[in-house]
Amino acid sequence: MADAGNFRPQVLLIDLENCPNQLKQLQQNLDNFKQIVICYAQSTAKIPLDWLTSLNQAINNDKLKLIKMPSSGKNAADFGICFFAGTLMAKLSEDTHFVIISNDTDLDHVVELLISQDRTAERVGYKPKKEQAESSELLASKLTEYCVILENRPKGRPAKKETLLNSIKSTLQIEMEVAKSVFDNLLAQNIVILSGTKITYDNQKIQAIAAQ
Template identity: 30%
Template structure:
């Protein structure tokens, strides 16, 4: 069967390299435009000239520039060709990002022709992608499906079968599957040629490897964080225990000092030496210096020129 390509080059721009490639893939190419496409080099024009001369590449410039002008041109050509060929002799492929061209494809199908619309237009709107990303961990789903693909000898060969595969393997709805297709394209894991998925195994393996490294790094970081948290908690607990013991010690010292200090000011030790003598009655002699330092640090006493000032907390009233 002969393959005929109807190309709307205005909303689906192509380079001369791509056009040369199509010339080897299709029997006839009909290129329609209203505004002259930019980006063509003279070398490209020279290379395409033989195909134009032979009639393999037919170029139609619309007489007027206007909205959907090229689409109407393609529709006109599709109608002409449908009367020139038998449905059993040709296959039509329409390249356009304008989904209104689906009507042309449907009409060709009604006329018993095989016809497909090839489009680079996203399967879902950016808004739907955003909504689904906010509800579902799509990165995890992409990773799961990539793991599935790497093990498969036979993979989906059409867009529809790819969407169905995503739905079946990942147990997701149609709109989620379409978003995943777009993300697979964005990550360059899959490229589409003539509406058929082309799996990029090198990119696929690199993607999985990178994700595994990221996961291991995250796990290591989490382990380190857990250890650090545990250590911090242990340190805090130790500090808390020390603080508790210190409070207990101060409380015991206060209780022992109160009977001697809860008296009229004149009877309290006025100088450091006499206070140290008093401390010997409350704690073992070898602990006097340590206890004195603790009382000063806790602001229960202060010493100025060896004269002592007491905190009211030591009086017990």
């Protein structure tokens, strides 16, 4: 997130459906953000009774909005975030920074639209530690699997970034988001070298990873 110490006004939009633990930071966030909007369709999240007075004051001062969507359909909370991001963009000063808390990558489109309107914005995702560990294990497994594929296809390797990404996605049968993570790890470990849009490969590192 942007540094709260730079005195830029910040807006926080929370997708409570997939980031319910964000409520634990609500009191702290009220000190750091000009306005907070929490969107949800169905939620069993709870708050301490000691918070009721301060949260009620924040609501009365229009600093905190709790938006329950009228329907509980798929992505209902996402549409709420989209709506209020646009509303707040029109209402607040141009230097306002938008932070969207959600694990839903579809909301990256909202971030891109805000940026296209000369605003600054970011999406921040959170995963439980157990899920993070499982995700890391999956990524390591897919990285090894793709290095085995590269080792077996020395003459049929993708030569450009886009074709490599598509190859990772289709060959490993994974989502593009995971494919990008595999690609980033290939770059980070210098297994592949990106020059412009062209790709070259380090055969020794491919063989070493494939042998794991």
